[in-house]
Amino acid sequence: MLSARPPRPEPPAAVPDAPLAAVPDAPLAAVPYAPPAAVPYAPPAAVLFDRDGTLVVDVPYCADPELVTPVPTARAALFLLRAAGIPVGVVSNQSGIARGLLNRDQVEAVNRRVDDLLGPFDVWQVCPHGPEDGCACRKPAPGMVLAAAQRLGVAPGDVAVVGDIGADVGAARAAGARSVLVPTEVTLPEEVATAPVVRPDLLAAVQYLLYRPSTVTGLAEVR
Ligand SMILES: [Mg+2]
C-alpha cells in the first residue's frame, strides 16, 4: 500500500525588498581607488633582425644556402610579430663581399634561403662593405636601420633592432631605435653589460617587445 506523500510545506511568505533608500551608497570619496597610471609603452612599429647569429646559426662568410639553419625560436618569434601585424626586416653586414670571400650572388642565394625558411620579410638591407670602407650602412652605423625604416614608412624611433652583438645595438642606438641583444657565444661580456635590454632567445626578445613584462607585472625592468 502506498503511503501518502506528505504535504509540501508552504513557501515562505515573500519578503518585500527593503526600500533602496534604506541602504545609502557609501560616499565615493570613501573608496580609496586610483586608476592605474597610463601605460607609457607601445610595441614597435617594425622589428629588424640581424641575420647571422640572430635569425640563423652563424656560419662565417656563408656562401652555401644549404648551410642556413634557423635558430630554435626564430619561427615562433616571427609568427608572433606577423600575427600582431608588425612588419619584420633583416639588416645584415656582409663584409665577406668586400673581403673577396663571397660574391653578391652567393649572399643573395643565402638570403633567399633565409626567406624561404623564415620569410617573407618586409624589407632586406645588406651592407657589402668592409670595416675600412667608412660606409654609412655597416653596423654600428645607422644607415641600414634608417633605410629600412624609410622603406617601411615608420619613424626610426618606433623601430626595434634585435641582434647578437654590440654592433647591432650600436646601429639601433645611432638610428634612435630601440634594441634587444640576444647573446651567443661570440657576444662579448661588455656588449652584454652595456646593452639596454638583453633576452636569452628570439622568442623572449619578441615577447619583451610586444608585451614588455614591466607593463604586465608592474615590476621594474632590471635593465
Ligand atoms: Mg650577428
Ligand SMILES: [Zn+2]
Ligand atoms: Zn656599407
